[in-house]
Amino acid sequence: MRQSNKLSGAKVRTADAGKFGDGGGLWLHKRDARQGKWVLLVTVHGRRREMGLGAYPGVSLKEAREEAEKWRAVVRRNLDPIKERERERRQAERNLNLLKDISLDAFESRKAELKGDGKAGRWYSPLELHVLPKLGKVPVADIDQIDIRDTLAPIWHEKAETASKAMDRLGICLKHAAALGLDVDLQATMKARALLGKQRHKPKNIPALPWPDVPSFYASLNEGTTSHLALRLLILTAVRSGPVRKAHEDQFEGGVWTIPAEIIKGRRDATEDFRIPLSDAALDVIEAAKKQSRDGFLFPSVRKGVISDATMSRLMERRELEARPHGFRSSFRDWVAETTNTPHEVAETCLGHVVGGTVERAYRRTDHLDQRRILMQRWADFVTTKQADIVRIG
Structure with a gap:
């Protein structure tokens, strides 16, 4: 077993320019006495990979060791750590644009158009009650007509008016996401309507006294x-x-x-x-x-x-x-x-x-x-x- 934790805090601080190994593939490359970068060397699928772990002194020795062990564990699962990190980065970016966040942003931007700034919640409630429980944590770019159909199918005929409002609000959210520069399918709601078919429910008038x-x-x-x-x-x-x-x-x-x-x-x-x-x-x-x-x-x-x-x-x-x-x-x-x-x-x-x-x-x-x-x-x-x-x- 290769020796690890060869470096010390004092050694890292006082070392001049050069490359210094901590063991287990973790290296500190110092440009000068004050600055450098952490690098992890691993072999995956028979291919040597060099993975940057951050700049020194922004990333401490302790933090570099923890990060190195995280990615060594990925290698032990026979995965490429660089590709895995990129996948996680993309997923994190997508998670910043979940439907629940986009819907709230769309609601906020339209409050001025709504009675009482939408305080009664009638604009948002169809989304909150019937869409967000199923699709709220889905990245808005991933939402397609199948997702929308499956979400609204249970109420499409039984609660036709509410379902239509939810569909309309969802369409507004997709347009809002597109305006933010996100890659969304603006025709998803139209396609979902085609999949769901014509609503059978007939609205009932509020009973009135003769x-x-x-x-x-x-x-x-x-x-x-x-x-x-x-x-x-x-x-x-x-x-x-x-x-x-x-x-x-x-x-x-x-x-x-x-x-x-x-x-x-x-x-x-x-x-x-x-x-x-x-x-x-x-x-x-x-x-x-x-x-x-x-x-x-x-x-x-x-x-x-x-x-x-x-x-x-x-x-x-x-x-x-x-x-x-x-x-x-x-x-x-x-x-x-x-x-x-x-x-x-x-x-x-x-x-x-x-x-x-x-x-x-x-x-x-x-x-x-x-x-x-x-x-x-x-x-x-x-x-x-x-x-x-x-x-x-x-």
């Missing part, structure tokens, strides 16, 4: 609690639950509720605030809610913040109703269609929907506030059991 039944349900919300008042305002205004839950006293002025653009959902042009004309009944609900507001929010939760998204839904569940709060928007829209002659653009604007193309909207800049005020008052009259005959909103 509009003739709305007045009796509204009348039952008579306890003056936070959830009762919130549901009453939601019904009277046909607004989504989010803006209702986050309603703040500062948003109401002169019979108009102005919803900030950042909490408006479903509007492609949601760069402007959205105005809601308030009926007499809605104003009464708001005044009642102000008496129990906290920090200006009309519908505070018991502990902190505002009531949750599930608060109103659970109230309806406890009453064994299939309908959900969001369904009152459908109830309102059906009432409009069946009992009034309201123009389409007025009715759709009441729901905060965008009507017409970009050019048409550029020329038609009205939000039909006065016409909507008449319609919302008639709806409130119907809901509160006052006379509400068929009316023309011209």
Whole structure:
């Protein structure tokens, strides 16, 4: 057995220029008294290999010995240590670009485009729940259509909408990776869709209470609690639950509720605030809610913040109703269609929907506030059991 550990710390520090062996193939090549490099000489597959282990004094004698033993062990497995080190380097580089890291970077870069900077997590959650558990630790350059197909196949038909969102987000991540200069297959998601086939699942509409039944349900919300008042305002205004839950006293002025653009959902042009004309009944609900507001929010939760998204839904569940709060928007829209002659653009604007193309909207800049005020008052009259005959909103 060849002698090893021939060198000492003092010898290494004081040696002049030259080559000094430590044994076992480890050598120190000194250019001068202060600088040098460590070299490991090995024979693999009958071929002599010279492997650099780092510069001296940056790499100490102890560190050089540990590194040398690591690569000797590789040689004992009949592997080329230089090729193995290069393979490890490439793998390390690939690991810096795992899908989980790319997806977070893509999310961060798009926060400004998302409502509330994406704090609700709706953009990221399809990836987080259905893609990253399987592909998160895979280098993004390695992901192909087979990986994507196998990952989304379990939910492709059963949770079609979620699966489509996950596929779309994954496509954005691949484009983001390409923009970073990584070698990815930008057509991988398109190929995966072809492999998965057309989705069989048909989306279900949120159950809605038939509009003739709305007045009796509204009348039952008579306890003056936070959830009762919130549901009453939601019904009277046909607004989504989010803006209702986050309603703040500062948003109401002169019979108009102005919803900030950042909490408006479903509007492609949601760069402007959205105005809601308030009926007499809605104003009464708001005044009642102000008496129990906290920090200006009309519908505070018991502990902190505002009531949750599930608060109103659970109230309806406890009453064994299939309908959900969001369904009152459908109830309102059906009432409009069946009992009034309201123009389409007025009715759709009441729901905060965008009507017409970009050019048409550029020329038609009205939000039909006065016409909507008449319609919302008639709806409130119907809901509160006052006379509400068929009316023309011209």
